[in-house]
Amino acid sequence: MAGIRVVFFEECDEHLGELENGLIAIQEGDRDPETINIIFRAVHSIKGGASIFGLEALVGFAHTFENLLTKVRSGEKALDEAVIKTCLKAADVLADLVREANGGAAVEDGKADPLVSTLTALSSGSSAGAEEAEEEDPELAALQFQPVSVSFAELDVAAPKTLAIRFKPGLAMYAKANDAILILQELSRYGEVKAAVNTDALPLLDGLDPREGYLTWHISLLTTQHPSLVREVFEFVENDCELEISEAETIAPIAAPPPPVIEAPPTAPPVSFAPAPAPAPVGPVEAAPVPNQPQTQGSIRVDLDRVDRMIDLVSELVINQSILVQRLAGERFNGQAEVSAALEDLDKLTREIQDSVMAIRAQPVKAVFQRMSRLVREVEAVTRKPVRLVTEGDATEVDRTVIERLSDPLTHMIRNAIDHGIEPPEKRAAAGKPAMGTVKIAAAHRGGRIIIEVSDDGAGINRERVREKAVERGVIGAEDRLTDEETDNLIFAAGFSTADQVSDISGRGVGMDVVRSGVQALGGRITVTSVQGQGSTFTLSLPLTLAVMDGMLVQVGDQGMVVPLTALVESFQVAPGDVTRLGVETTFLHLRGANVPLLDLGAMLGYPRGEDEDGRHVALLVEDDSGQRAALLVNDILGQQQVVIKSLEANYREVPGVAAATILGDGRVALILDVNAILSRRRRVCAEPKAA
Amino acid sequence: MDRLVPELRLPAVLDTAAAPALVQELAALRGGAVCLEAADVTRLGGLCLQALLSARSTWASDGHAFSIKNLSPAMQETLALCGAEVLGT
Numbered sequence: 071m072a073g074i075r076v077v078f079f080e081e082c083d084e085h086l087g088e089l090e091n092g093l094i095a096i097q098e099g100d101r102d103p104e105t106i107n108i109i110f111r112a113v114h115s116i117k118g119g120a121s122i123f124g125l126e127a128l129v130g131f132a133h134t135f136e137n138l139l140t141k142v143r144s145g146e147k148a149l150d151e152a153v154i155k156t157c158l159k160a161a162d163v164l165a166d167l168v169r170e171a172n173g174g175a176a177v178e179d180g181k182a183d184p185l186v187s188t189l190t191a192l193s194s195g196s197s198a199g200a201e202e203a204e205e206e207d208p209e210l211a212a213l214q215f216q217p218v219s220v221s222f223a224e225l226d227v228a229a230p231k232t233l234a235i236r237f238k239p240g241l242a243m244y245a246k247a248n249d250a251i252l253i254l255q256e257l258s259r260y261g262e263v264k265a266a267v268n269t270d271a272l273p274l275l276d277g278l279d280p281r282e283g284y285l286t287w288h289i290s291l292l293t294t295q296h297p298s299l300v301r302e303v304f305e306f307v308e309n310d311c312e313l314e315i316s317e318a319e320t321i322a323p324i325a326a327p328p329p330p331v332i333e334a335p336p337t338a339p340p341v342s343f344a345p346a347p348a349p350a351p352v353g354p355v356e357a358a359p360v361p362n363q364p365q366t367q368g369s370i371r372v373d374l375d376r377v378d379r380m381i382d383l384v385s386e387l388v389i390n391q392s393i394l395v396q397r398l399a400g401e402r403f404n405g406q407a408e409v410s411a412a413l414e415d416l417d418k419l420t421r422e423i424q425d426s427v428m429a430i431r432a433q434p435v436k437a438v439f440q441r442m443s444r445l446v447r448e449v450e451a452v453t454r455k456p457v458r459l460v461t462e463g464d465a466t467e468v469d470r471t472v473i474e475r476l477s478d479p480l481t482h483m484i485r486n487a488i489d490h491g492i493e494p495p496e497k498r499a500a501a502g503k504p505a506m507g508t509v510k511i512a513a514a515h516r517g518g519r520i521i522i523e524v525s526d527d528g529a530g531i532n533r534e535r536v537r538e539k540a541v542e543r544g545v546i547g548a549e550d551r552l553t554d555e556e557t558d559n560l561i562f563a564a565g566f567s568t569a570d571q572v573s574d575i576s577g578r579g580v581g582m583d584v585v586r587s588g589v590q591a592l593g594g595r596i597t598v599t600s601v602q603g604q605g606s607t608f609t610l611s612l613p614l615t616l617a618v619m620d621g622m623l624v625q626v627g628d629q630g631m632v633v634p635l636t637a638l639v640e641s642f643q644v645a646p647g648d649v650t651r652l653g654v655e656t657t658f659l660h661l662r663g664a665n666v667p668l669l670d671l672g673a674m675l676g677y678p679r680g681e682d683e684d685g686r687h688v689a690l691l692v693e694d695d696s697g698q699r700a701a702l703l704v705n706d707i708l709g710q711q712q713v714v715i716k717s718l719e720a721n722y723r724e725v726p727g728v729a730a731a732t733i734l735g736d737g738r739v740a741l742i743l744d745v746n747a748i749l750s751r752r753r754r755v756c757a758e759p760k761a762a
Numbered sequence: 763m764d765r766l767v768p769e770l771r772l773p774a775v776l777d778t779a780a781a782p783a784l785v786q787e788l789a790a791l792r793g794g795a796v797c798l799e800a801a802d803v804t805r806l807g808g809l810c811l812q813a814l815l816s817a818r819s820t821w822a823s824d825g826h827a828f829s830i831k832n833l834s835p836a837m838q839e840t841l842a843l844c845g846a847e848v849l850g851t
Binding site: 244247263287 | 781782784785789806807808809811812815816817823840844845846
C-alpha cells in the first residue's frame with residue numbers, strides 16, 4: 071500500500087503540472103475544449119486517488135474545484151477572468167494540500183476555506199453568489215474584469231444519452247486498493263446509474279478467494295457526458311478490470327431498470343439465480359472498439375534507486391573499458407587491426423550505453439518551469455506588479471540531478487526580476503511600456519550544455535547605483551574603471567547584497583552571489599546582460615549531467631589532474647621572456663598583449679617538486695565563472711577525455727581547490743580541478759617557470 | 763426458534779482489508795441458519811459485497827436460511843447503487 075501511495079503522489083505531481091499548464095494556457099487565451107478537459111481530468115484524477123487513501127481534506131477541496139470545472143466544461147459557467155483567477159488560486163491550494171497529505175508543511179489555516187466559498191459561489195452560477203465571492207476576496211473584487219463569453223458548442227454537451235457499461239473488476243484492481251463500489255459511486259456523479267450485478271462466476275464460500283473479483287456489473291448510465299469522459303472514472307483501474315463502454319442513441323431516460331439479476335427468494339431456499347442479461351443493444355452501436363480508447367501507455371515507473379545504481383554501474387563500465395584499452399595498447403596486441411577494431415566497437419558501444427542510461431534519468435525542465443508560474447503569481451500579488459510569465463523550451467531535457475538543483479537559483483532570479491527589474495505599472499506607462507511586465511524563462515541545448523535564460527522587460531540594471539553600492543561595500547575601488555558588462559556582473563560579487571535591498575520578496579538575506587555559488591556548485595556559469603530601460607537577461611550555462619564531464623588530463627608533479635573543458639580557454643607553451651615577476655609571489659605571463667596571472671598548480675596544491683621541474687613550460691589558460699583568467703603551469707598535457715565524476719566529499723573529504731575525483735584508464739585516481747577555487751587563491755601562491 | 767439462529771454482527775467497515783476475515787467468519791457459521799446484523803455498517807466494498815452474495819448462495823445450496831437484518835442506510839444505499847438489493851430482502 072505504501073508503494074501505491076508513493077505512485078499516487080508521483081502522479082499527483084504530474085496532474086498538478088498538467089493543471090498548471092492548462093490554466094496558464096487558458097489565461098493566455100486558449101479556449102480549446104480539450105485544454106479544459108485536461109484541467110478537469112487532472113483535478114478529477116487527484117480526487118480519485120485521494121479518495122482511495124482517505125485523504126478527506128484533499129478530496130473535499132478537489133471535489134469543490136471539480137464542481138466549478140464541471141460547470142465550465144459544460145458551458146454553464148462562462149470562463150471569465152474571475153473564474154480563471156480563482157482556478158489558478160485553487161490549483162495552488164490543491165498543490166499545497168497534496169504536499170500536506172504527503173507529509174509536507176500543513177496548509178495555512180484560512181487559506182483553503184475562503185477559496186472553497188469562492189469556488190462554490192462561482193459554481194452556483196448565481197450572480198449573488200459570485201458577488202459574494204468577489205466580496206470575500208479583495209483581489210478578485212479589485213479585478214473588475216468584464217466576463218468574456220466563450221462558445222462551448224464544440225464541447226459536446228448534447229442531450230442525455232444512455233451508455234451501456236460492462237465492468238468486471240479483477241484481483242489486480244482490488245490489490246491496488248481500488249474498489250468497485252467507489253467506482254460506481256463516482257459513476258453516479260455523471261448521471262443516473264442503473265446497475266445489475268452478475269454473480270455467474272461467483273463460487274460458494276468454500277471456493278471463494280476473498281481477494282479475487284468475481285462479480286460483473288452491467289450498468290446503464292443516463293448522462294449528458296461524452297463516453298470518453300465517463301471512461302475517465304475508470305482511469306485508475308482500466309488495466310486491472312474488464313471494461314466495455316458503448317454508446318446507445320437513446321435520448322429518452324432509461325425506461326425501466328434492467329431485470330434483477332438475483333431473484334430474491336422471499337420465502338424458503340433454495341435460491342435460484344438468473345444470469346444477468348447483457349445490456350440491451352440499442353441502435354447501431356457496436357460493442358467494440360470503444361471510442362476514445364486510450365492508447366497503451368508507453369512508459370513504466372522505475373524506482374529511482376535502480377536507475378542511479380545502473381548509472382553507477384555504467385560509469386564503472388566506462389572506467390573499465392578505458393583501463394582495458396590502455397592495457398591492451400601497451401601489450402602485444404598493440405597495432406593488431408582486429409583488436410583495434412574490436413576496441414573501437416567496444417568504445418562506441420560503451421558510450422552509447424552510457425548515453426542511453428543517462429537519457430533515462432533525463433527530464434524536461436518543464437517540471438521546474440511549472441513551479442515558477444506559481445512563484446510569479448505570489449510575487450505579483452505582493453508587489454502589485456502585474457507580470458506575465460513566458461516559458462520557452464520546456465521540453466529541453468537535462469539530468470534530474472541538475473533539475474533538482476535548478477529550482478533555487480531560478481526562484482531567486484525570478485523574484486529579483488519582478489521585485490527589482492519590473493517597474494510599477496505607473497512607471498511602465500510613463501515609459502510607454504504595457505502595464506503588464508513580462509518575465510521569460512527559456513531553455514535550450516547549446517554546445518553540450520543547457521542554457522537557461524531568465525529575462526525581464528523591466529528597467530534594466532541601474533549601473534550608477536550598482537557602482538555606488540560596490541564602492542560603498544568595498545567590492546571595487548572608487549577609481550576603478552569598469553565596462554558596462556563588468557558593472558552589471560558586480561551584482562554577483564560576494565557582499566554586494568546590502569541590507570537596504572532586503573525585502574519580503576527578493577531580499578531574504580541572500581544576494582545574487584548566493585545564486586552564483588549555487589550555479590557554480592552545479593558546474594555552471596551565470597552571466598547578466600542588461601539594457602537600461604529595456605530589461606535584463608540572466609544566462610545560466612549548466613552541464614547536462616553531473617555524472618560525466620569532458621576534461622583535459624594534465625600531469626602535475628607525479629599526479630594526473632583533470633581540468634574541466636568548460637573552464638579551459640587554450641593551452642600553449644611558455645617562453646621564458648613572456649614571464650614577469652612582481653614582488654615575491656606574483657608572476658604574470660605576457661600573452662598576446664595582455665598580462666594574466668601565472669599560477670604553479672603543483673605548488674598551490676602542495677605537490678612535491680619533481681626532478682624535471684625546471685623544464686616545465688606548458689600552461690593552460692583558464693577562465694572562471696566571473697570571467698577572470700589565469701594561466702596554470704603544469705608538467706605536461708596528456709590529452710582530452712571524458713571522465714566519470716566521483717564525489718570526493720562522499721568518498722574522502724572536501725579538498726580546497728579540488729572539485730571531485732575520477733578514475734583513469736590505468737586505474738589511478740585523478741583529481742578534478744576546481745578552477746574557481748584555484749583562481750580565487752591566485753594572489754596567495756604563484757611561481758615562476760624557468761627557461762628550459 | 764429465532765433464538766437458535768446464530769447472529770453475526772457485521773463490522774462498520776467492510777472494505778477490501780476486511781474481506782478475508784468476513785469470509786472466514788461466514789464459513790465458520792455454515793451448517794445452519796444464520797442472521798447477519800448490519801446496523802453498524804458504514805462502508806461496504808466490492809469484495810465484502812461478493813462475500814455476502816456468495817454466503818447467500820452457499821446457504822441456499824446448503825438448504826439453510828440466510829438473512830441480513832437492520833441494514834444501515836449506508837448499506838442500503840450501496841446495495842441499491844450496485845444492483846444487489848436482494849441481500850437486504
